[in-house]
Amino acid sequence: MTILNTTQTIDESFVQQARTRLDHLTKPQGSLGRLEDIAAWVCGWQRTLTPRTHNAHTLIFAGNHGVAAQGVSAFPAEVTAQMVDNFSRGGAAINQLCQAVPSSLHVIPLMLETPTQDFSTAPAMNESECADAFNTGANAVPKDADIVIIGEMGIANTTSAAALAYGLFGGHAALWVGRGTGIDDARLTHKCDVVEKAYALHAAYLGSTMALLSRLGGREMAAMAGAVARARDLRIPVILDGYVATAAAATLTRDHPAALAHCISGHVSAEPGHRLLLEKLDMLPLLQLNMRLGEGSGAQIALAIVRASIAAFTGMATFESASVSGKHDEP
Amino acid sequence: MTILNTTQTIDESFVQQARTRLDHLTKPQGSLGRLEDIAAWVCGWQRTLTPRTHNAHTLIFAGNHGVAAQGVSAFPAEVTAQMVDNFSRGGAAINQLCQAVPSSLHVIPLMLETPTQDFSTAPAMNESECADAFNTGANAVPKDADIVIIGEMGIANTTSAAALAYGLFGGHAALWVGRGTGIDDARLTHKCDVVEKAYALHAAYLGSTMALLSRLGGREMAAMAGAVARARDLRIPVILDGYVATAAAATLTRDHPAALAHCISGHVSAEPGHRLLLEKLDMLPLLQLNMRLGEGSGAQIALAIVRASIAAFTGMATFESASVSGKHDEP
Numbered sequence: 001m002t003i004l005n006t007t008q009t010i011d012e013s014f015v016q017q018a019r020t021r022l023d024h025l026t027k028p029q030g031s032l033g034r035l036e037d038i039a040a041w042v043c044g045w046q047r048t049l050t051p052r053t054h055n056a057h058t059l060i061f062a063g064n065h066g067v068a069a070q071g072v073s074a075f076p077a078e079v080t081a082q083m084v085d086n087f088s089r090g091g092a093a094i095n096q097l098c099q100a101v102p103s104s105l106h107v108i109p110l111m112l113e114t115p116t117q118d119f120s121t122a123p124a125m126n127e128s129e130c131a132d133a134f135n136t137g138a139n140a141v142p143k144d145a146d147i148v149i150i151g152e153m154g155i156a157n158t159t160s161a162a163a164l165a166y167g168l169f170g171g172h173a174a175l176w177v178g179r180g181t182g183i184d185d186a187r188l189t190h191k192c193d194v195v196e197k198a199y200a201l202h203a204a205y206l207g208s209t210m211a212l213l214s215r216l217g218g219r220e221m222a223a224m225a226g227a228v229a230r231a232r233d234l235r236i237p238v239i240l241d242g243y244v245a246t247a248a249a250a251t252l253t254r255d256h257p258a259a260l261a262h263c264i265s266g267h268v269s270a271e272p273g274h275r276l277l278l279e280k281l282d283m284l285p286l287l288q289l290n291m292r293l294g295e296g297s298g299a300q301i302a303l304a305i306v307r308a309s310i311a312a313f314t315g316m317a318t319f320e321s322a323s324v325s326g327k328h329d330e331p
Numbered sequence: 332m333t334i335l336n337t338t339q340t341i342d343e344s345f346v347q348q349a350r351t352r353l354d355h356l357t358k359p360q361g362s363l364g365r366l367e368d369i370a371a372w373v374c375g376w377q378r379t380l381t382p383r384t385h386n387a388h389t390l391i392f393a394g395n396h397g398v399a400a401q402g403v404s405a406f407p408a409e410v411t412a413q414m415v416d417n418f419s420r421g422g423a424a425i426n427q428l429c430q431a432v433p434s435s436l437h438v439i440p441l442m443l444e445t446p447t448q449d450f451s452t453a454p455a456m457n458e459s460e461c462a463d464a465f466n467t468g469a470n471a472v473p474k475d476a477d478i479v480i481i482g483e484m485g486i487a488n489t490t491s492a493a494a495l496a497y498g499l500f501g502g503h504a505a506l507w508v509g510r511g512t513g514i515d516d517a518r519l520t521h522k523c524d525v526v527e528k529a530y531a532l533h534a535a536y537l538g539s540t541m542a543l544l545s546r547l548g549g550r551e552m553a554a555m556a557g558a559v560a561r562a563r564d565l566r567i568p569v570i571l572d573g574y575v576a577t578a579a580a581a582t583l584t585r586d587h588p589a590a591l592a593h594c595i596s597g598h599v600s601a602e603p604g605h606r607l608l609l610e611k612l613d614m615l616p617l618l619q620l621n622m623r624l625g626e627g628s629g630a631q632i633a634l635a636i637v638r639a640s641i642a643a644f645t646g647m648a649t650f651e652s653a654s655v656s657g658k659h660d661e662p
Contacts, residue, residue, distance in 0.1 A: 026417050079656050091647060096643045288619065293359070304636070305620070310431075315430070
């Protein structure tokens with residue numbers, strides 16, 4: 001199975017043409033800061049100087065984790081399915097955020113009635129199960145999407161995120177483990193022990209994206225990786241949500257270091273491991289709002305920033321067209 | 332003249348009721364991070380549990396500065412009026428941003444043909460001129476606004492912002508002076524000298540908001556202070572834009588330390604003085620995008636965050652209504 005087709009890359013000629021246009025718009029050069037970088041990046045991936053972000057799709061993958069039985073979460077595992085119901089009835093944060101920052105919301109539950117194995121004692125999935133979840137994620141990406149937001153729901157999946165980040169970048173469990181939905185000190189210590197045990201069990205076998213996802217991931221983790229990979233193949237820019245989505249996507253870098261070139265980090269969450277993971281990935285988050293909800297919530301808000309950058313890029317006048325004088329030292 | 336009526340304060344009972352509602356919504360407590368703080372803050376100022384941000388107004392004040400003749404800006408002074416024309420034709424960044432994050436845009440030019448005096452040699456304005464500009468700003472605030480965004484345009488006004496911040500918080504000019512629209516090292520050194528000279532001239536007479544604004548301000552600076560003061564009187568939450576808008580608003584704290592309790596910082600700009608000013612004011616910016624354009628541009632994008640927080644607060648289900656289980660240690 002092909003995990004990631006890296007033949008699709010950013011088109012630097014469109015990036016450069018976008019930069020040239022930005023330098024002629026009625027503002028001091030560079031004064032829109034990161035908005036300029038984002039606009040040029042979207043132009044480069046979409047291969048156009050008329051970039052679009054109207055047709056946005058928010059993909060929320062949900063999965064259940066065997067490791068939840070270890071008591072690593074503040075909430076019982078049944079909450080995953082209950083929240084999927086809540087999404088379908090419009091009661092969750094992401095439902096509201098997809099109205100506030102318009103986007104089509106797709107919730108994709110992955111065999112919630114069949115949790116993965118407890119990865120502190122065995123691989124979470126076999127490769128066939130993992131590939132199925134990966135392909136489900138890949139197939140969830142609409143071909144005509146202008147931009148995709150990737151998020152998740154899954155009780156105990158910050159434990160999986162911590163294990164994956166540890167497996168990718170080493171260190172020790174305490175660097176990567178956080179309080180997730182809000183565990184107390186005792187559970188935090190236990191969660192660290194569980195992740196340390198899982199690492200010891202699997203560390204020798206984590207040489208590929210597939211190995212990481214099948215041993216330490218979960219179905220929604222594999223699906224997110226699959227969606228990110230498919231978006232790359234379709235040259236669709238991606239906004240990653242928090243720690244869990246970023247860790248899932250990061251597994252792609254094991255096979256291809258530049259696998260996330262078409263992704264931007266929507267926000268840095270309150271989980272300390274997320275900040276470290278973004279540093280390791282050399283990704284600068286758009287927002288820093290101390291959020292720790294998941295569901296794509298931080299990335300969904302970041303879509304507003306991406307849209308703002310595209311609106312400025314597309315609609316602003318140039319110095320010439322608006323008859324605005326340039327700098328003193330310019331003609 | 333009454334600068335600021337501080338009888339209007341946040342209603343803590345609505346803040347507490349909002350916090351209680353937030354704790355019952357289908358998310359781990361506190362997991363929306365700053366979105367929760369923002370929602371409670373808007374509820375407190377609007378005195379409601381059904382907060383609104385639909386009717387947003389973006390007020391951009393424009394003024395010309397005598398100190399521009401000192402060569403402190405990269406752009407000629409004529410650009411202020413040219414950009415006001417550009418705003419009216421829809422060609423500027425803020426026009427696009429007010430479509431991307433919907434808001435009514437009002438551009439208020441203040442006697443552009445009559446620059447203030449060069450404050451490095453004399454007070455910028457007399458108190459009557461300053462009061463006129465202040466009142467123009469106050470009268471620009473629509474009584475029925477749900478939320479107001481404050482921004483500006485004015486060649487050389489980062490020089491005024493630096494002088495005001497220096498006048499408010501001391502230190503030395505180099506702490507407060509930045510490159511504005513993009514000046515080179517030689518102009519930066521000169522800009523520091525000009526601000527140092529202005530400070531030396533006026534420092535003994537900066538005991539009030541009016542003194543700060545009339546001596547070191549400009550018409551758009553006084554107008555922004557007036558708009559912020561009027562919004563307080565109307566209990567309308569305000570999003571401040573960058574260095575210049577924040578410095579203008581900050582002058583209100585000379586008369587009343589808590590004058591900006593109804594204001595939030597939309598973003599921290601690339602001007603190093605802005606970061607320091609926000610620290611002095613104990614304000615945490617919503618965005619950090621390395622922008623340095625003014626025009627309300629950063630605050631306009633921040634409106635999307637405020638709206639997202641209100642959408643989540645207003646529309647989410649509670650654990651009870653959605654039949655979602657609580658934490659392990661809860662009934």
